[in-house]
Structure formats: C-alpha cells, structure tokens
Amino acid sequence: MLRLVLLAASAFSIIPLSRQQFPRPCATVEALGTKECCPPWPGDGSACGARSGRGFCQDVRVSDLPNGPQYPYNRKDDRELWPLVFYNRTCQCAGNFMGYACGECKFGYFGANCAERRESVRRNIFQLSVMERQKFISYLNLAKTTVSPEYVIATGTFAQMNNGTAPMFNNVSVYDLFVWMHYYVSHDTLLGGPGNVWQDIDFAHEAAAFLPWHRVFLLLWEHEIRKLTGDFNFTIPYWDWRDAPDCQVCTDELMGGRSPLNPDLISPASVFSSWRVICTQPEDYNSREVLCNGTSEGPLLRNPGNHDPNRTRHLPTSADVDFVLSLSDYETGPMDRSSNMSFRNALEGFASPETGEAILGQSTMHNALHIFMNGSMSNVQGSANDPIFLLHHAFIDSIFEQWLRRHEPPRSIYPSTNAPIGHNDGYNMVPFIPLFLNGEYFRSSKALGYEYSYLLDPSQRFVQEFLTPYLEQAQQIWHWLLGAGVLGAVIAGIIAAMVALTCRRQQQKKRRRASYGERQSLLHSSEEAPSAYQTKL
Secondary structure: OHHHHHHHHHHHOOOOOOOOOEEHHHOOHHHHHHOEEOOEOOOOOOEOOHHHOOEEEEEOOOOOOOOOOOOOOOOOOOOOOOOOOOOOEEEEEOOOEEOOOOOEEOOOEEOOOOOEEOOEEEOEHHHOOHHHHHHHHHHHHHHHHOEOOOEEEEOOOOOOOOOOOOOOEEOOEHHHHHHHHHHHHHOOEEOOOOOOEEOOOOOOOOOOOHHHHHHHHHHHHHHHHHHHHOOOOOOOOEOOOOOOOOOOOOOOOOOOOEOOOOOOOEOOOOHHHHOEOOOOOHHHHHHHOOOOOOOOOOEOOOOOOOOOOOOOOOOOOHHHHHHHHHOOOOOOOOOOOOOOOOHHHHHHOOEOOOOOOEOOOOOOHHHHHHHHHOOHHHOOOOHHHOOHHHHHHHHHHHHHHHHHHHHOOOHHHOOOOOOOOOOOOOOEOOOOOOOOEHHHHOOOHHHHOEEEHHHOOHHHHHHHHHHHHHHHHHHHOHHHHHHHHHHHHHHHHHHHHHHHHHHHHHHHHHHHHHHHHHHHHHHHHHHOOOOHHHHHO
C-alpha cells in the first residue's frame, strides 16, 4: 500500500505548475466572461451531463434576506452573494449526482450511477491498527505532494483580474487546496489602499454556519482523498481530546512529536517535519492588498502547551462537553461571538462551558485546542496547515452530531435572516463549487452517509472499535497468511509421508524377525523332540 502511494505521488509530481477552489475548466477568460461554470461531463460530453440526465446548467439562486449589522458594506467583497461575482450559472445536479460537472456522487452514495447507499464510520485514531495509522499518514503526505488535477486557487480579486479578462489562478496541492479554502473563507475584506481592511467578517466562523461549513469542508476533504487514492472506504479519524493532559497525538508515530532541536518545530523523525505552510501571513497580504497565492512560507510550527494560560486554562473536559450539549438553543441574540447560552457559540469557544455566558479574552472548547497547539494551528486563516486540524474538527463535528440527535431541531430553527453575512440558511457556502447551502447541512450525519464509532450502539461499536482493526490487519497480510498456510500444509504432508514410510519399514522388520523365530522352533521340535514343553512352545 505504501509503495502504491509513493508511486502515485511521484506520478502526480511531474504535473507542471502554471497560472490557471475554482474548477480548472471555469478558470478561463471565456468562463469568467460569460460568468458560466458548466463544464461538460466526460461521460457524454454534454454540459453538466445533461444528455445522461445527471444535471443541467442553471441560474444561481441566492437569498436576498437581510444579513446582520456586523458587515456594513455592499459589493466590496467577492464573497458577497457567493458565487455571483464570478459565476451566475452553474451545474444543478439531479438525483444522487454531485460535482461541478455532476460527475460525482452525493455524500453517502457510491457506484457508477450513484445508486449504492453506504454508511462510512469515522473512528478514534487510537483505535486504528498500526497499518491503518500508517496508511492515514501516507494519504496525508500524498495529498500534500500531489497537484490538484481538478481545482486551482484565485490569487487576486475579480477586480484585480480586470473583471475576468486577466485570470489570476495558481495550481496547488490537494491538501493545500483545503488550506487555501479555509484561508479564503476567513480573510479580511480588502477595501482599497494598503492596510485598509474590514476585519469583522468571516463566512465560516463566529456565527451560525461554523458547524455546517466545517461539516462540508471535512466531507469534501474525505471525498478528495478517496478520489486521489482510490480507497473509497477511507474516513477521517478523530481525536477525542476530552480530559487529555497534553497533546496525545503529538508523537512521531502519529502527527509528529516535538523536535529536540527546536521546540517550535516537528521532530525530524516525522514526515510532517518536511511540510511547508501557506496562507499564514494575513498582515502582509493586507498591507500589499493581495490574496494568499499558495507560496511556501516556512515550516509547520507547533509547540503544544506553551501557550498563554490566561487565555486557555486547559484542554476541554468531559464535563465541559456535557454542559455544552445541554444547551438547547443553537443560536441566540446577535448570533455572533457575543451570544449567550448558544450551543454554537459555546462549542466554538467564545462562551464559558460552565455557564454558557460569552467571555472576552478567553478561548474554550474548539478554540482552546487551536490556542493550545501554539503554532500554525493557532492562526485562524492558516490553521488547516496542521493535519491535527482534521482530527480536531472531526471530533467537534461529532459533538455537533450528538447535539442534533439529542435535541432533534427542525431546520426552521437555523437562522434564515439577520445572521452575520454568509451565515443565513439560504447562503451558498464560500468558496465551494459545486454549491452547498448552509441550512442543508444542519442535519444528522446519517443523512449524509457517515457515522462516528463512539456514537454507535454497543454491538456495532464492538465491531468497529475492536474487530475491524484486526480484520484490517488480516486483510493487509492475507496473501502472506495464505502462502504460509500452503507452505505449512506441504511441510506437514512431507513429514506425515516420512513418518508413514518409517512406520511401514519398522513393521516390515518386525514381521521378518517374527517369521525367522517361528521357523527355528519347528526345526528344534522335529529334530530333537525331547520335551513336550519345547514342542508346544
């Protein structure tokens, strides 16, 4: 398996870098000029696979309901009413089809016609077998070193692209594509002039869409890894950090230990020590009025535990999680980081996990992990550079799932109006193409085709947490076991044949000896005949 991953990495690494989370076919002068992103599906050559009934090119619909007062501008940011600045027509897929050209399956569906419904299970990283952990790390590294064959990133605003006549796009690796998307959704609004920005804006944090947006982000990341590796059983593992005394996943066998040479760096014994980060210098971008262009900006940084204790006292506890889950209101008040008794705000980490009241200057729950890592993960825009981000957000998503199952909220309680810009129900998630509405992902993970092992019933948990790792190991080495079994059978057969032959020879010797003794007695009897005893003998 590792050999296949390395071969795939070397094959993709020869793709040349060029100026091209925008689909490649839509990063052209023609597509930007017509504002149409409806590429042909390779299966039949028609736009969106229309001939095969997979989808159709249609006008983009956006909600015109008002946003909250946090963002006072209009038409200053390309992300407003996403994706209308770039495209007003995209593929609308039918049935179980998905993708920018309707060439893929919706989450939870598989097969050539997307007719196979299957539920995947995300498991605790500590319950993975050694081989499964190694495979996960090799997949991460493959994604980091493989140029995305389908997507490119924007390196300038639409205005800087001269309204589409001078496209500004760059290639990026599969992993860094998601780092860039997390940066793009949270970067400051460039208002014109060096350093002239609006900072109180974020389309994926500090408001209602925080949980649905990251849910889709993880699903898309999982989806891309499956396509890259051909392993359609792959799922993101999670790290259950409740009551953890330290960074339990910060070992060379997992996400990289601490370097003995520099406590801010990853151990040289870990593959992550060679990783380089992108999109980590927002102040520099703002001063130069540019967007992150995917250029390497140095090594991955992490120094867990050496953070400001006044900001984060400890990692979240089981009691913290239990209290947050007890909050019945998803959003309250202004629906931002000042909200009190809001499940979303408490889980995100802007409120106390003991009282539910918003607190300034402290980071709890989700935010606490980011601060605790004290490195690349501690800056919002570049936090996805650290692969621990995935393990952490998978567990955050599982807590969201627990809350959904416990309180069973209807979609109607998700805010449809007056949430901060980008967070209303009917808003398309920035910067995803294909398009996903916030409110559509305010529902159980089961409806999206995945589950968490620790939320399964006891019998299912036994299979996933205890039996599956051993079955996985057996599957990896079955050919060796089969060969050993065949060889053992051959050796056993040879030994059995040798034993049988030896026994047969011994029996033949015994029969010859017995026959010789009987002839001598008869001779004595006939020749001498002095004794009845001897004759009888």
